[in-house]
Amino acid sequence: MNYELMHLNTVMASDERLGGLSFVESEKDIPFPIRRIYCIYKTEADMHRGFHSHKRNWQLLYCPYGKIDIVLDDGFTKETVSLDKPQKGLILHPGLWREMIWKKDDSVLCVAASEYYDAKEYIRDYDEFLKYVQKGDGRTSAKG
Ligand code: TYD
Numbered sequence: 001m002n003y004e005l006m007h008l009n010t011v012m013a014s015d016e017r018l019g020g021l022s023f024v025e026s027e028k029d030i031p032f033p034i035r036r037i038y039c040i041y042k043t044e045a046d047m048h049r050g051f052h053s054h055k056r057n058w059q060l061l062y063c064p065y066g067k068i069d070i071v072l073d074d075g076f077t078k079e080t081v082s083l084d085k086p087q088k089g090l091i092l093h094p095g096l097w098r099e100m101i102w103k104k105d106d107s108v109l110c111v112a113a114s115e116y117y118d119a120k121e122y123i124r125d126y127d128e129f130l131k132y133v134q135k136g137d138g139r140t141s142a143k144g
Contacts, residue, residue, distance in 0.1 A: 001074050002093035003081070006030070008062060010087045022086050024060065024112065030091060032058040032114035040100075040109040047102040053123045053132070054094045058114035061090045066107020073097040075133030083109075097129050 008022040009029065026034040040049065043066075061070060063083035070081045074096055081090050082103075092098065100109060115121060123129045 001072060001077065001079055002096060003072060003079075004091045005081070006060075006089040006091060008087045008089050020086060022062075022064065024089065026112075030060050030089075030112070034060075034112045034114070035116050036113040038111050038113070040111075041106075043102050043105070043107055043109075045102055045105050045107075048099060050098045050100045051124065051126075053097045053129045054115075055121045055123065055132075056094055056115055057121060058094060059092045060112040061092065062086065062088060062110050064108055064110060066105075067103040068107050068109050069101040069103055071099040071101065075130050095133060097123075097126065 006029065008024055010020055010022045012020045024030060026032075061083060064086040067082060067084040070083060070090060072079050072081065072092070083090060084103075123132055
């Protein structure tokens with residue numbers, strides 16, 4: 001399936017009360033230039049979001065606080081990745097259907113995206129997604 005796990009660079013303060021710091025550099029740590037960032041917060045356990053795929057957008061997802069399951073579907077198989085540590089990053093290629101399931105209250109989902117927001121590059125209908133990947137249109141194309 002077209003995704004990769006990555007380890008976000010992390011600096012832990014020697015005194016735990018001072019917290020941790022994780023960071024990512026565009027095109028060095030991830031395979032695309034970042035054109036947009038967003039985050040989802042004020043959340044509750046059992047919340048479900050997503051239910052779409054992208055035609056061009058590459059994304060890095062990470063959860064700096066809490067736990068979120070990312071259910072991925074490439075039209076042939078499904079896999080679930082749990083984002084449960086601030087250092088754990090998930091790179092999604094275009095052409096993956098995703099559902100995000102919040103496992104703990106107040107979990108935060110951060111996303112860095114390769115594209116500006118464009119509603120036309122989303123596929124929000126699952127049957128349309130299946131046709132798209134079965135035609136071979138969902139194969140990962142050049143990024144950037
Ligand atoms: P959506 O991508 O559907 O969120 P999720 O997959 O988490 O359910 O976006 C929710 C709404 O926010 C939708 O109306 C589009 C809008 N939106 C923007 O305007 N710009 C953005 O960069 C994003 C991610 C969403």
